[in-house]
Amino acid sequence: MPLFTDLKISRNLEKAVEDLGFENTTPIQEKAFPIVMSGSDVVGIAQTGTGKTFAYLLPILNTLKFSKEIHPKVVILVPTRELVVQVVEETEKLAKYAGIRVLGVYGGKSMLRQKEALALGTDVLVATPARLYDLILTKAVQLKQVKKLVIDEVDVMLDLGFRFQLVNIFELVPQRRQNIMFSATMTDDIELFITDFFSEVHKISIAVSGTPLENITQLSYATPNFYTKVNLLVNLLQKEQEFHKVLVFVSSKRSADLLFKELAEFFSEEICIIHSNKTQNYRLRSITQFDEGKNRILVTTDVMARGLDLKEISHVINFDTPTYPENYMHRIGRTGRAEKEGTSILLFTPQEEDAKNAIEDLMSYKVNELPLPNNVSIATQLTFDEQPRHIERENPLNIDEDERGASFHEKSDKNKKENQGGSYKRIIKKKYSKPKTRGDKNYGKRGRNKS
DSSP states (O other): OOOOOGGGOOOHHHHHHHHHHHHHHHHHHHHHHHHHHHHHOOEEETTTTTTHHHHHHHHHHHHHHOOOOSOOOOOESSHHHHHHHHHHHHHHHHHHTTTTEEEEOTSSOOOOHHHHHTTTTTTTEEOOOOHHOOOOHHHHHHOTTOOOOEEESHHHHTTOOOOOHHHHHHHHHHHEEEEEEEEEEEOHHHHHHHHHHHHEEEEEEEOOTTTOTEEEEEEEEEEEEEHHHHHHHHHHTOOOOSSSSSEEEEESHHHHHHHHHHHHHHHTTTTTEEEEEOOOHHHHHHHHHHHHTSSSEEEEEESSSSOOOOOOOOEESSSSSSHHHHHHHHHTTSSTTOOOOOOEEEOOOGGGGGHHHHHHHHHHHOOOOOOOOOOOOOOOOTTTTTTTOOOOOSTTTSSGGGGGGGTTTHHHHHHSOOOOHHHHHHHHHHHHOOOTTTTSSTTTTTTTTOO
16 A cells, blocks of 8 residues: 555644654545646546545645735535534644635524624635525625535535535636545436536546445444334443443434434433534534544434544444435445444334335445344334224225224214304395395296296
8 A cells, every 4th residue: 555655645633643653545546646646637536435525635735835815726615514613623633734714604503603704814715505606696706716626526516505605616616726625426317517517527436336245344334213223222332341432323313313212211321413404513523522432332314324434433223224325325435434343233114124125225335134032022112103004995085984983983963054143144134135136136036937
């Protein structure tokens, strides 16, 4: 494996990399460095956990010089707030000896404070697409000085609905610029972006999504329902030395809250939670506490599946089987990083078996299925989503006699009477009703004999 010193990086970068304790490059870093340095447009397709952030940061910072310009020369777009924070931290670590200014902006924080920070000037601006576009509209930032535009995790941005902002940002940056795009998957939408905005693009593919990572042991358990999964998870998590740092993925915010509530009864001091309804400070605090080992278990939605570099996760547990098989690869990529061993566990119900099969088809790999431990009880309680539904065969308003529930009661004769508005209203109506006149077209017809 090549050394970072083999890349002929500047002495400032070399010292920063030494401080971080890194020696060897990853394949994506080795291949991307000379292409990004050449100034050509680059599209890198690499599995999560392969070092994509350094793959573009190293060559960019290697050529970026000290400047007093206010507006950024490098813009890095990422899909989530957490990724903004992480990329800013990584950039600051690499740029610590170079005097390069770095700023991150994202939603959920005061735009006024971000405007004030932008007014002081920055060389590298890391942003979510929506917040950057908002700041552009208020003229707080201009893109006329941008020389390099990085779009990291572009497939996630498109999934999150940032197409409008991305297209407009592409239109606002100078035409003479370098585009650098990284993704874990290549889709038709990404190909369309490349066709529209890139020129003479160089493509790099390393560990294409769908390739199972060799240093991750993949296991699965078949379970009948949600609460049996909870019982199994409680059983596994009691092995504290083995399950010393566990990331638990669920499919929705509601499931995350429900699972957190159940697990908190057993692991109240060891568990934290993240999803998009949590405040930014809460989310960042949960990440920090989990990363530093203060919390052993982190329950999260797919907001944590991509990009975030968390240290030494022993287990990734897919509590819900992801609908899109690519998401499974992104999730399990949180463990087994930096050539360390990791374990992923997939819990699936009969309703999720097709999704599990789709994952195995994508990987061309059969996940090893284990039997439920004997001391894990099968739950009879069902969640709201698991409870059976009564579906009417026809119009639900036309219910047959034999389909009515036990609580149905026939109306009494008294209640079948038509409401005519009360005796007082009937008397008034009769007394003051308008008499028929000769102007009435039906006047005189009744009772008239035909001649």
